[in-house]
Amino acid sequence: MFADLPTYPRRRENVEMEVMPDGSxxxxxxxSDQGHVLTALGALVWDMCDGxxxxxxxxxxxxxxxxxxxxxxxxxxxxxxxxxxxxxxxxAEGASDT
Amino acid sequence: xxxxxxxxxxxxxxGQPIVVRAxxxxxxxxxxxxxxxxxxxxxxxxxxxxxxxxxxxxxxxPWHVTYDKYTSMLANEDQLLQHLEWRIFSIGVLHASATLxxxxxxxxxxxxxxxxxxxxxxxxxTLTLALASQGWQILTDDIGLIDVQDVTGIVRPCARCCHLxxxxxxxxxxxxxxxxxxxxxxxxxxxxxxxxxxxxxxWIVTPRYAPKEELSLTRLTQAETAALMIxxxxxxxxRTVREQWAAAITIASHIPGYRLIFPSLDAGLVALAHIxxxxxx
Numbered sequence: 001m002f003a004d005l006p007t008y009p010r011r012r013e014n015v016e017m018e019v020m021p022d023g024s025x026x027x028x029x030x031x032s033d034q035g036h037v038l039t040a041l042g043a044l045v046w047d048m049c050d051g052x053x054x055x056x057x058x059x060x061x062x063x064x065x066x067x068x069x070x071x072x073x074x075x076x077x078x079x080x081x082x083x084x085x086x087x088x089x090x091x092a093e094g095a096s097d098t
Numbered sequence: 099x100x101x102x103x104x105x106x107x108x109x110x111x112x113g114q115p116i117v118v119r120a121x122x123x124x125x126x127x128x129x130x131x132x133x134x135x136x137x138x139x140x141x142x143x144x145x146x147x148x149x150x151x152x153x154x155x156x157x158x159x160p161w162h163v164t165y166d167k168y169t170s171m172l173a174n175e176d177q178l179l180q181h182l183e184w185r186i187f188s189i190g191v192l193h194a195s196a197t198l199x200x201x202x203x204x205x206x207x208x209x210x211x212x213x214x215x216x217x218x219x220x221x222x223x224t225l226t227l228a229l230a231s232q233g234w235q236i237l238t239d240d241i242g243l244i245d246v247q248d249v250t251g252i253v254r255p256c257a258r259c260c261h262l263x264x265x266x267x268x269x270x271x272x273x274x275x276x277x278x279x280x281x282x283x284x285x286x287x288x289x290x291x292x293x294x295x296x297x298x299x300x301w302i303v304t305p306r307y308a309p310k311e312e313l314s315l316t317r318l319t320q321a322e323t324a325a326l327m328i329x330x331x332x333x334x335x336x337r338t339v340r341e342q343w344a345a346a347i348t349i350a351s352h353i354p355g356y357r358l359i360f361p362s363l364d365a366g367l368v369a370l371a372h373i374x375x376x377x378x379x
Contacts, residue, residue: 018347024321028343035328035343037321 002055005080009058010051010090019043029088036086041066045079049089055080108143109135111190112243115147118182121154127175134183134282136289137257138190148189150182165189179282187241187258191332194243196254198337198345200330202242203227204253205234210300211253212374213242215330221307224266225366227290231273232367232376235294241332244299244345251299251349259287269363301373302327302355305366314359315369323355 016028023040038046041062048058058080063073083089107118107128120128132139151164159171161178165185172178191199203214203226212229216222223239230236238256245252259281262270267288270277279288304318304326318326327346334342356373360366370376 018321018324018343020320020324020347021351022320024319026321026324026343026347028340033339035325037319037325039319039321 001077005055005077006084006089007054008051009049009055009080009083011046011049011083012088012090015088017043017046027088029086032087034086036088041069041072041075042079045076046083049080049083051090106143107131108140108147109138109186110140110144111138111186112194112196114190114193115140115144116150116186116189117143117147118150118152118186120152124154127179130175130179130282130284131182134179134259134284134287135186136259136281138186148193150185150189152178152182176284179284183259183282183287191241191243192335194334195336196243196334197246198244198251198327198342198349199332199334200242200244200327201240201332202253202330203239204237204242204297204299205229206237206253206294206297207234207374207376209297210374211237211294211297212301212303212370213244213251213253213299215242215302215304215326216306217330220305221360221366222305223260223262224269224307224363225305225360225370227260227262227266227270227275227277228273228363228367229370230275230290230292231270232371234376235292236290237294237297239290244349245296246345246348249348249352251345251353252296253299254296255293257289257293259289261286262288273363299349299353302350302353303358303370303373304356305358305360307361307366308359309361311359311361313361313365313369314357315373316357318355318357320350320355323353324350326355 019025025038025043027036059073059076062076066072103122104119105122109116153162155162159173161172163170203222204211214222226239239260241256243254276291277288281287324346331342358369
């Protein structure tokens with residue numbers, strides 16, 4: 001299930017995040033000049049993509065934090081996959097992955 | 099052709115002087131363009147002005163319009179007028195001093211404005227103009243120029259002509275919305291009879307007309323609200339993308355945003371009355 005994801009996802013440093021008062025967030029990628037909308041969960045996952053945790057650990061951590069939300073594990077998996085597809089993660093994985 | 103054979107038609111759009119330099123002969127369309135531009139006409143060009151050149155060539159597409167490095171070729175005077183009107187407002191927006199500009203309608207009532215961002219074909223023009231039948235003052239139907247003061251977004255009025263289909267015109271006429279036109283001899287160009295003043299934004303609602311769908315009103319997250327303002331943004335030379343992002347984020351942090359899908363004009367008006375607390379039509 002995690003073969004398509006970076007082992008230790010690490011967000012690109014120049015991608016900016018703006019957290020709104022309601023917990024939702026915007027990512028702005030100056031490289032592509034594109035913005036992306038995140039839910040509060042998406043913002044949490046983005047924050048966790050610092051290269052210190054595996055993708056699986058992030059999914060498990062979020063599922064444990066938010067047991068009331070349905071299917072959190074898979075939602076988080078898909079979020080990490082979308083970060084990767086949008087080239088928001090570093091191409092080379094984090095130092096902790098080596 | 100010498101300069102003596104040319105005439106300057108001068109405009110000031112959102113503070114930007116613009117000149118259309120055109121042949122003095124074949125001038126039937128000059129007065130029509132002035133009608134279309136309404137309050138944006140000026141007796142003479144202030145400098146420095148942006149220059150649009152018009153030439154009449156011996157060609158299948160005889161009207162050649164040149165701006166910057168672009169040349170457009172048009173078949174007849176109606177096409178020429180439509181192109182010039184669009185080009186003049188595009189230049190005006192490009193140079194506008196507003197903090198943020200986007201495709202949006204807006205109407206004001208009791209000191210607060212509802213901003214209706216939407217793409218062409220979303221029904222925003224018809225819905226915006228229909229608000230006039232409910233006691234709202236129309237600010238704009240398409241170009242939303244917004245100034246941010248502290249944390250407040252203030253939408254400016256814009257007197258550009260509305261472009262209305264025959265069906266939209268029929269619906270608005272049925273609601274007794276006062277419109278002037280057709281203007282400039284163009285059958286789809288109208289202008290609202292009265293216009294409001296710059297007003298702080300109280301609500302942001304992105305509408306979509308969908309005659310086969312149920313009425314649907316969804317509250318947006320603040321990030322979604324900011325994103326839809328940025329998505330509908332118009333390019334401005336005086337504002338960086340970063341500045342426009344910051345403006346959208348500031349506004350969305352303080353103003354509720356909604357997505358409205360409406361199957362009929364009446365349903366859309368009921369939903370807007372519900373959001374804004376205005377009297378239900």
